[in-house]
Amino acid sequence: MSIAHTPLIDIQKIVYTYPQQKKDEVDGLASSAVLREVDLRVMQGEYVVLLGHNGSGKSTLARHCNALLLPDSGRVLIDGQDSRDVAKQRRIRESVGMIFQNPDNQIIATVVEDDIAWALTVRGLAVDIIRERVATVMEAVGISELRQLQPSKLSGGQRQRVAIAGVLALRPRCIIADEATSMLDPLSRREITGLLHQLHEEYGLTIMQVTHLLEEAALAERVVIMEQGKIILDGPPEVILRDIERLRELKLALPEPLQLAVRLREAGVSISPAALTIEAIVEELVH
């Protein structure tokens, strides 16, 4: 019982300043802290989008969720384990996997299936278990037919799938995608976001998607907006994305179909504020 109510990610009042800025800074915390007393709880199975413009602190926060960064003060509990506890860090990193903007930074092998198998190999798993798991995750992310290819020959979207498969092979409970779509073309971007949603639905994986794109936020269950190292908004997208003026102040650009929907609503056309995607807006306008 109690386990179900423990948040998977429990961030308590964390403050963080990058070491270089700490050195430069004479007067301490106030001006250079990237995270300023951030609190955030994410339950198992949630799909959260962490939104903010460049420099808002969203990536820094994400990196605290798998002990890549450790807070200066406050604490981060992953499934109840404190990220500062060195003995727990390996387990934390296995339960929270990360993918980044540039998949090339985490692809190391010269053949797709070897790359996905790598983290399992170094953990000393039996060959047949490795083989089975690699086949399963490649199937799950839709790259089975690419298994013998060189990662460098793949498109950006395919390489990002390889990176996701590599993380999935460790059977994490949560995947954090840190701007994982921002280098991709629009169609690949949608495919990767679609894949994250599919993994969320099929396997109940907790997903935290870090982005500056409102169209990705529109698809989430929960949207958390960061600004200057603080969480300033937290709620379902139909509530958060309603306030265009506020979003504009936060330097977040509302996609044009949504802007049109908002303007039409203001002009008296009946469109539900919950219609946040092109499909939903079409549905509203047609019926």
Added chain:
Amino acid sequence: MSAGIIVVRHLYHTYQTGALSKAALVDINLEIEAGSCVAIIGVTGSGKSTLVQHFNGLLRPTQGSVVVDGIDVGARSADLLALRRRVGMLFQFPEAQLFAPTVYADVAFGPQRMGISRREVRVRVFNALDTVGLPHQQYAGRSPYDLSGGQMRRAALAGVLAMSPSILVLDEPTVGLDAEGHAEFYSYLQRIQREQGVTIVLVTHDMTEVAHLADRLFILHDGQLVMQGTPRTLFAEVEQLRNWGLAAPPLSELLAALRAQGMAIPASVFTLDEAFDAFIQDQVEIH
């Protein structure tokens, strides 16, 4: 038809020869008008980078001709040094090429090698910095590494501008920047086009980026020029674009979906204001 500043006739490019040969460009014909802004669009591997590398002589035609600002790139006698001074190239993630201790030194690197006086170099560097929104009094003495991502990219653009090119070729110039960074970069670029008459060639896989910027688009697919025209005419072809792996801007997709549902939205509707007017003033039938 006015003579283009870039004229490409029956261009073929083949990488390697013999058994491994691969046709990267097949019979490309296009003309780019002086002072215009055009975009070359296609997915990874469509040949767009190969094409623009002919514009400053990084590649030579296998067959056919490329004439840039009067210089025949394919000619054995072509003055490549003169060509490269006239054609400024900004590659992806240009901030990775910033290297000098100050912004001034970085931007001055190119012009200092052009055999012009120190005074002239200084004038050019200051002008270039002012043009990209990094006022020289404030930024010239700073380290490029202290700039934000968007500012670093504009500093790299200033380095190219200081060479006074007549043509600017930019490969995915805003990848990885947030909405504000995009908008800023493009507003400075438009100013350069308007005030200095520089011809701008954008290379991108994201058509949304160029919807309101480019005068003309050239779409490449599998090494062939499959379509060209104004954004307004091309973006009406949502289905066709998708076949080439390209996504039309979200608003064009919304309008196409509504038309497919039988709504009488004129094909000429393209901008947000036009769409709004079509619904409100022209009373498109909303059920």
